[in-house]
Amino acid sequence: YITDYDEEEEMQYITYDGSEEASAQEIFLAIYQQLSPSRRKQLAQLEYINVKLCNECLIPCDSDTCEDSHEHDADFDLRYPGEEAILVYPHQIIMIDLYLAIEVPVGTVCQLMSRSSLAKKGIEVKGGTIDAGYTGNIGVLLHNNSNEPYEIQPNERIAQAIFLQLAPIEGMTSVDTREGLGESSHGTQGFGSTGKDEMEA
Structure with missing residues (x-):
């Protein structure tokens, strides 16, 4: 050693x-x-989680359907496993089956998210929450939010998966009014309120 x-x-x-x-x-x-x-x-x-992949659900291609890109990346890239290109028309939403199944550990959630390289072209991932206990095939909803058609190529990275550990909720307390939620510097301001006062000044 x-x-x-x-x-x-x-x-x-x-x-x-x-x-x-x-x-x-x-x-x-x-x-x-x-x-x-x-x-x-x-x-x-340190706390580690063990994620199981169902290899039988993988379609053979040049590389794995799911791969970790870099050593310190927080996410895994997910590839389109088909053999033919798919054309996504402007403002169209399509479902792409990854032929991939995973076992998400209890206390963890898997989030499918957009890749920045596609998001800048208007291709975004929609509704990508995978709860613990779901072991079926994973599909990715892709939305072409641009005015131009986009062609997805075989083996192209179309989404990324990130695993988040959930904080257990011990209980919920009902309050009569919003004032019962307590005070904070953020309060009820949202939708870009951070830094707004500085810009106006």
Whole structure:
């Protein structure tokens, strides 16, 4: 094992050379034992979720239907798995079946969201909430919000999925008036109210 600490990034890098056969648990334990007490405490505070993908629902293509683009990305890219291009007319909404099924852990929700590269062309994702317990095929609703037709190519990235952990709700309290909700600096102002006073000044 080779350990290296990057002070600028405050990251501990540990490399396993693979010279000896070992299970993943044995490797993790060996690495864990080399960490300082403060690093062990940080590791213990991290929470991870396990997401299951149904491989049988994937259509073979040049690359996986769902892929993690970069190491520190918060989302996963979702590709169009079809073999022929699809033309989406201006202001048309279409459903694209990804032939992909996932098991979202309890206490977590999966959100399908627009990709910035398509959103700037007017192609947006609509209604993309996947609750825990749903294990059917996932479809993406795409809306062409532009005045020009758009052609979706095979294997093109059309959406992104992000997994969010939900805060448990212990209970709900009914109040008679809005004043019972408490006070805040934001209050009832919305729809671009932030920074509005500065612009008017």
